[in-house]
Amino acid sequence: MQSFSTFNSRHVLITGGLGFIGANLARHLLALGARVLLVDSLIPEYGGNLFNIAGIEDQVQVNISDVRDEHSMRYLVQGQDYLFNLAGQTSHLDSMQDPYTDLEINCRAQLYILEACRLYNPGIKVVFASTRQIYGKPDYLPVDEKHLLRPVDVNGINKMAGEWYHVLYNNVYGIRASALRLTNTYGPRMRVKDARQTFLGIWIRLLVEGKPFEVWDGQQLRDFTYVDDAVEALLLAATNEEANGQVFNLGGEPVVSLKELAGRLVAANGGGDYVVRPFPPERKAIDIGDFYADYSRIRAVLGWEPRVSLEDGLARTLAFYREHLSKYL
Amino acid sequence: MQSFSTFNSRHVLITGGLGFIGANLARHLLALGARVLLVDSLIPEYGGNLFNIAGIEDQVQVNISDVRDEHSMRYLVQGQDYLFNLAGQTSHLDSMQDPYTDLEINCRAQLYILEACRLYNPGIKVVFASTRQIYGKPDYLPVDEKHLLRPVDVNGINKMAGEWYHVLYNNVYGIRASALRLTNTYGPRMRVKDARQTFLGIWIRLLVEGKPFEVWDGQQLRDFTYVDDAVEALLLAATNEEANGQVFNLGGEPVVSLKELAGRLVAANGGGDYVVRPFPPERKAIDIGDFYADYSRIRAVLGWEPRVSLEDGLARTLAFYREHLSKYL
Numbered sequence: 001m002q003s004f005s006t007f008n009s010r011h012v013l014i015t016g017g018l019g020f021i022g023a024n025l026a027r028h029l030l031a032l033g034a035r036v037l038l039v040d041s042l043i044p045e046y047g048g049n050l051f052n053i054a055g056i057e058d059q060v061q062v063n064i065s066d067v068r069d070e071h072s073m074r075y076l077v078q079g080q081d082y083l084f085n086l087a088g089q090t091s092h093l094d095s096m097q098d099p100y101t102d103l104e105i106n107c108r109a110q111l112y113i114l115e116a117c118r119l120y121n122p123g124i125k126v127v128f129a130s131t132r133q134i135y136g137k138p139d140y141l142p143v144d145e146k147h148l149l150r151p152v153d154v155n156g157i158n159k160m161a162g163e164w165y166h167v168l169y170n171n172v173y174g175i176r177a178s179a180l181r182l183t184n185t186y187g188p189r190m191r192v193k194d195a196r197q198t199f200l201g202i203w204i205r206l207l208v209e210g211k212p213f214e215v216w217d218g219q220q221l222r223d224f225t226y227v228d229d230a231v232e233a234l235l236l237a238a239t240n241e242e243a244n245g246q247v248f249n250l251g252g253e254p255v256v257s258l259k260e261l262a263g264r265l266v267a268a269n270g271g272g273d274y275v276v277r278p279f280p281p282e283r284k285a286i287d288i289g290d291f292y293a294d295y296s297r298i299r300a301v302l303g304w305e306p307r308v309s310l311e312d313g314l315a316r317t318l319a320f321y322r323e324h325l326s327k328y329l
Numbered sequence: 330m331q332s333f334s335t336f337n338s339r340h341v342l343i344t345g346g347l348g349f350i351g352a353n354l355a356r357h358l359l360a361l362g363a364r365v366l367l368v369d370s371l372i373p374e375y376g377g378n379l380f381n382i383a384g385i386e387d388q389v390q391v392n393i394s395d396v397r398d399e400h401s402m403r404y405l406v407q408g409q410d411y412l413f414n415l416a417g418q419t420s421h422l423d424s425m426q427d428p429y430t431d432l433e434i435n436c437r438a439q440l441y442i443l444e445a446c447r448l449y450n451p452g453i454k455v456v457f458a459s460t461r462q463i464y465g466k467p468d469y470l471p472v473d474e475k476h477l478l479r480p481v482d483v484n485g486i487n488k489m490a491g492e493w494y495h496v497l498y499n500n501v502y503g504i505r506a507s508a509l510r511l512t513n514t515y516g517p518r519m520r521v522k523d524a525r526q527t528f529l530g531i532w533i534r535l536l537v538e539g540k541p542f543e544v545w546d547g548q549q550l551r552d553f554t555y556v557d558d559a560v561e562a563l564l565l566a567a568t569n570e571e572a573n574g575q576v577f578n579l580g581g582e583p584v585v586s587l588k589e590l591a592g593r594l595v596a597a598n599g600g601g602d603y604v605v606r607p608f609p610p611e612r613k614a615i616d617i618g619d620f621y622a623d624y625s626r627i628r629a630v631l632g633w634e635p636r637v638s639l640e641d642g643l644a645r646t647l648a649f650y651r652e653h654l655s656k657y658l
Binding site: 096099100103107108111115146148149150151152153154157158160161164165167168171172285286 | 425428429432436437440444475477478479480481482483486487489490493494496497500501614615
């Protein structure tokens, strides 16, 4: 991790701050001397978890509120130097069953936040957590930022809009903002309770519990970013003026099939079982097939590249849940 | 205009049906024997105008309601064979001043309509009026459908999402839907009261009133579609199964600079004056520079091409407003 001394004594707001990526980011920012304010709704089905800040609870400020609460956002952005805007509805399936809630969180609340910055803190720097999901089913691999956006579910469409609000407020109002299109991010503090947000979470849970996990289809190729690498990308985007108004893919090496990933996970665990099953029909309808990202743009512009190998990342993640699984059920 | 005998005795719903394109479409559909239901909110600042159906008011059914009214939409889609989904907030500037209203109309209401179709009339065929605005500032000209979408205002972002909801409901739920990315559409019944939606409207009004009109900058290249040609494209998209799940650019010949267009308009009017002025700053921030579309895709797939020349179109439009201007002020 680079030094990032610029964060020393700076005020940093993280929406979704009790979630997987937000809480890992908060730990890094604390180590860098930042004054960290975590905003989270703690909606039970989402990623927020107070255990994610175990050990640092006295060093961060926590404000429980929902990004759909326009008034709290107006207050909370004030005085902040940086905003890591990570709060979102992230379940593809939930977005199909309840498109309106997804719209409120991933579109309307994003406008609330950006309008709050425009009106009350235009000097803030914003980094938005976007997603590779907005590309939809790729025309070519690896997918670079020149690939058309063709989202295949309501969540992807709304996240696409949310990303573009950030670019727009940068370009039109000068609210400096950058967006990272995250691919499958994994690591300690990820949600492992069920498959609502990512298949990898439930795989890890079942493996740690000594139960077989299900691999759907198994042939799809994917890339994975360890959470510390994602955090470094967020910090780089926050501190580099060349990131303003820009969107960047993250990625990871190696690209593996889900079946191969399952094998590596079992190996990292020193044992375990999985079964390969066909896709459930409601998931098949919004599946995108193979996906992996070209991250050469963020490497060229911000100097980012993944540092944690898949082996190390999986081992660290399993070690975390062997110790703490009960806090994530 | 092709025969389109398939519309005979079919039930057709047009949202935004009292607006410029909706009312022209309604007249064509009536001539084709369709049973036409027009839904419009008649919000004063928008394009709806009861005079747009003067002479056909006894042959169409009119239902005043807003697409944001989820319950009326649920009822109104039932029993319809076709839905031309034209209602929208179309002002770029308004979308920047009030992003939430734009979101409600161009995103949330679109979900209402599509959910209503999914739940109560999944056999309906939907054609959505999208806009070239979603491309933003072009990388290359003419702009084809492979060009990235990089909208430069809130309206463009929300229309992009609205378009993709339609593609999504086609692909996931089999609600047949097609989207046309309209460029500058002009003709009788367009809104001419002010420059809220298109500069060409206010130019026509001022010219007919014998006053000079303002051309901002004047160098930008644009393409224009006469409304009858846009109507034909809508009918082709509705009746051709190859359009399902597809998006198509419309376009027009010739491509002209705004200054050249001003000259042609004055010539078609047999006189008049205009002044060239710099862009107002709030418009400059969301201007896209030159834009004209490649419409070869819709020509190849649906056999559409513009038939009405710019000269004829401008002459017909001016003739309409010389007779009826008072109804549009």
